[in-house]
Amino acid sequence: MLLSFLALTAIAITRMGDLFAVVMLSGIYSLLSASLFLDLDAVDVAFTEASVGAGISTLLFLATLKLVPRYEKKSRYKPALALGVVIVTGALLIYGTLDMPHFGDADAPVHQHVAPRYLNDSINEVGLPNVVTSVLASYRGYDTLGEVVVVFAAGIGVMSLLMVSQRTKARALTKVPADMQHQIILRIVAKMMLPLILIFALYVQFHGDYGPGGGFQAGVIFAAGIILYTMLFGLSLTQSVIKPVFVEMLTAFGVLLYSGVGIVCMILGGNYLDYDVLSHDPVHGQHLGILLIELGVGITVAAVMITLFFKFTWRTVKHKYNQ
Amino acid sequence: MDILLDILSWILLISGSFFTFTGAVGLFRFPDFFSRTHAASVTDTLGAGLILIGLMLQAGWGLVLAKLLLILVFSLLASTTACHAMAKAALKSGLKPLTYSDQENSAEETTSKH
Amino acid sequence: MFVIPAIILLVVMAIALARAFKGPTLYDRILAVNTFGTKTVLLIAIIDFLAGRPAFLDIAIVYALINFISVIGILRFFEFSSKTTIEEEP
Numbered sequence: 010m011l012l013s014f015l016a017l018t019a020i021a022i023t024r025m026g027d028l029f030a031v032v033m034l035s036g037i038y039s040l041l042s043a044s045l046f047l048d049l050d051a052v053d054v055a056f057t058e059a060s061v062g063a064g065i066s067t068l069l070f071l072a073t074l075k076l077v078p079r080y081e082k083k084s085r086y087k088p089a090l091a092l093g094v095v096i097v098t099g100a101l102l103i104y105g106t107l108d109m110p111h112f113g114d115a116d117a118p119v120h121q122h123v124a125p126r127y128l129n130d131s132i133n134e135v136g137l138p139n140v141v142t143s144v145l146a147s148y149r150g151y152d153t154l155g156e157v158v159v160v161f162a163a164g165i166g167v168m169s170l171l172m173v174s175q176r177t178k179a180r181a182l183t184k185v186p187a188d189m190q191h192q193i194i195l196r197i198v199a200k201m202m203l204p205l206i207l208i209f210a211l212y213v214q215f216h217g218d219y220g221p222g223g224g225f226q227a228g229v230i231f232a233a234g235i236i237l238y239t240m241l242f243g244l245s246l247t248q249s250v251i252k253p254v255f256v257e258m259l260t261a262f263g264v265l266l267y268s269g270v271g272i273v274c275m276i277l278g279g280n281y282l283d284y285d286v287l288s289h290d291p292v293h294g295q296h297l298g299i300l301l302i303e304l305g306v307g308i309t310v311a312a313v314m315i316t317l318f319f320k321f322t323w324r325t326v327k328h329k330y331n332q
Numbered sequence: 333m334d335i336l337l338d339i340l341s342w343i344l345l346i347s348g349s350f351f352t353f354t355g356a357v358g359l360f361r362f363p364d365f366f367s368r369t370h371a372a373s374v375t376d377t378l379g380a381g382l383i384l385i386g387l388m389l390q391a392g393w394g395l396v397l398a399k400l401l402l403i404l405v406f407s408l409l410a411s412t413t414a415c416h417a418m419a420k421a422a423l424k425s426g427l428k429p430l431t432y433s434d435q436e437n438s439a440e441e442t443t444s445k446h
Numbered sequence: 447m448f449v450i451p452a453i454i455l456l457v458v459m460a461i462a463l464a465r466a467f468k469g470p471t472l473y474d475r476i477l478a479v480n481t482f483g484t485k486t487v488l489l490i491a492i493i494d495f496l497a498g499r500p501a502f503l504d505i506a507i508v509y510a511l512i513n514f515i516s517v518i519g520i521l522r523f524f525e526f527s528s529k530t531t532i533e534e535e536p
Contacts, residue, residue, distance in 0.1 A: 029472065029523070033479050036516055037466065040486050040509070047490060047502060056505050063483075064512035068519045075523065192420060195518065198413040202406070206511055213504070221504055230508065237515050240522045342447060349454040352485070356458040359465055359481060365473050368465075372481045375458070383451060383488050387495060399503040403487060403510055410514035411484050414521075418480070421521050422473040 032070045039063040052221040053142075056213075060229040065314055068236055072321035142217050142303075147295055150282040150302065154267055157309050161264050164313035168257070171320040192241075199241050206234035214307050215300070224306025231307070232314035244322050253319055256312045263309025270301045341389035348382030355379055366429045369419050376411035380404075448496045455489045476520055483513030 039062030046055035145153055210231035217223035239247040271282040284298025285291035351374060358371025384404045391397045423429075459482055466478035487509045494502035 030475055033475055033520065034466065037463065037479060037482055040483060043505070043509075044486060044489065047493065047505065050497075052502065052505065056508065059505055059508050060512060063509070064516060067516045071519050071523050192417050195413055195417045198409055199518070202409060202511075202514070205402075205406075209507060209511065213508075216504075226508070230511065233512065233515050237518060240518060338447075345448070345451045349451040352458050352488070353454055356461040356481070359478065360461050365471055365477070368474065368477055372477055375481060376484050380484055380488055384491065387491055390495060396503060399507065400491065403491060403503070403506055406507065406510040406514070407484055407487060410510060411480060414480050414514060414517045415477075417518070417521055418473060418476055422471075 029074060032067060032074065035070070036063050036067045039066070053145075053223070056221045056226050060226045060233070064233050065229050068233070069314075069317060069321070072318060072325070075325045076321070142223055142299065145223065147284065147299060150271075153302070153306065154271070154282070157264055157267055157306050160313050161260060161309055164260055164316055167317055168320060171324050196241050199237055203234055203238060206237070207231060210234060214303065217303055224303040225310055227303075228307040228310025228312075229314060231311040232318070235311075235315050236318050239318065239322065244319070244326065248319070251315070253316070256315050256319070259308050259312035260316060263305040263307070263312065266305035266308065267302045270298055270305070274298070337389050341386040344382045344386030344389065348379050348384075348386060351375065351382065352379030364429065365422055366419060369415050373412060373415040376415065377408060380407045380411070448492050452489060452492045452496065455485055455492065459485050459489070476517060479520075480513065480517050483509060483517075487513070 039058055043055045043058040043062065046058060210227045213222035213230060214224065214227035217227070235247065235251065238250075270284075274283050275281055279285060282298070282302075284295045288294035288297055355371050355375025355378075358374070359368050362368045362371055381404060384400055384407070388397055388400045388404075391400060462478045462482040462485060466475050466482065468474075487506045490502055490506040490509065494506070
C-alpha cells in the first residue's frame, strides 16, 4: 500500500512543471518512505528521513526556489538515451536481486559477517540499549566522522558561493519588513511551540543512547526550530539573538569536538576514536565518548543548516530589495 | 475495569476514525478551498483527538502516555493554527470563497482572483 | 482492534494524496499536504501500538513538528513573494 503511494507520488513529481508543487510532493514522498522504513523496523533511519527529508530539505528547497524561476523549463533534447541507460541499469539491478537471499533470511551473508558480533557483544562492550547508536558512534566512528566532515564541507561550499557583503546587510536591515506581520495567531502559537521544539531536540540529542535519535536528527530539529523563528519574526531579529559569526564558528567547533575526542583517546594511549581509555571503566569511557561525539555531530549539523538558511535568505533579500 | 477501558477506547478509536474518514470525504468532495479547510480541520481536531485519547486509554500510566499527550497538544495547536493561517493567506492572496450566487451562476469550482 | 483504524487512516491518506495531485489551486495542495501529515502522525501512533514498540512515538512527535514547520514555510513563501499567482499553469 505504502509502496504504491510512493510510486504514485514519484510519477506525479516527474509530471509536474510547477517546481513549487514538486517541493510539496517531495515532502509527502519523504513522509511515505519514512513510514516504509518504520514498517521495516528501521527506527533510526525513519527518524532521519522524517527530520531531514520532510523537514529541512523542504525548507531549503523553498529558500532556493525564491532565487530561481518557479516553472520548469521545457527540455530541449530528447531524453531517449537517458531513458535507455536507466532501463538497462534497473534491469541489471533487478537481475542482481534474483541472486540475493530472501527477505529476512537468517542465512543471508549480511547476518553472518559482523552483525552478530555487534548485536551480541555491544551490550557488554558499549553498554547502550540502542545498538544503532553504538554501531554508528563507536564501531563505525570513522565513517560517522567522514559524514560530519562532508556536511561541514558542504556548508563551507555554500557559504563561499552565497557571500553577501556587509553593505548589503546594513542597507537591507532598514528596508526589510518583518515577515508575516498580520498572522498574529500564527506568531503567538509558534512562540509557544518554539521552546517545546528546542527541548525536544535536546531530548533527541541526549536520548539517542536509549531510543531512536542522535546527533544528526537532533541538529536538524534544532535548526528547524530556529528556522521557524526566522520565518515568522524576520531575519534581523533572529540574527540579533544568534550571531551569524557565532553559528559559523560552531560549524567548525562540532567537527573539532569530534576529532578532538579521537585525539584525546590517542593521548590517553588508545587508538584514534577508541573510547575505552577515556575512563577507568571501558563501558563508561564508551558512554562518555559517544555522548561527546554525538554532541559534536549535533552542533555541526544544526550550525550548517542554520547558516545555509541564513545565506539563502540574505541572498533573497539582496535580490529583492537591492536593485 | 480493564474490559471497561478496552470498550471505551475501542469506541473512541472507531468514532475517531469515522470522523477522520468523513473529513477526508469532505476534503475530496467539497466544491471550494474554504469549505475544504473546514472539512480538513474537523479531521485534525476531532478525529485526531479521539484516536489519540483512545490510544492513551490503552497505554496506561507512563512515558507513552506523556508522549501521546504531547502529540495531542501539538496536533491541536499546530494543525488548527496551520489551517487558520492557510485560510487567511488564501483570502489575502485573492482567493474568493464560493458564495450562493456563484453556485447559481455555475456549478463549477471558482478560482477567481483579482 | 487497532487494525481497523489503521486501515481507515490509510484510506484517508489515499484520499488526501488524490487531493494533493488534483488540487485546482496551490492552497488545496497545501491543505492536502497538511492533512496527509497529521494522518501520518496518527498512523504511526497506531502502528506503534500494533507493533508494541513505544520508540515509534518519538517519530510521531517529530512528524507533528516538522509538518507544522514545513506548512508555515510554504505559506511564508507566498507572503514573501507576493507576485506569484495562486493559479497554476495549465
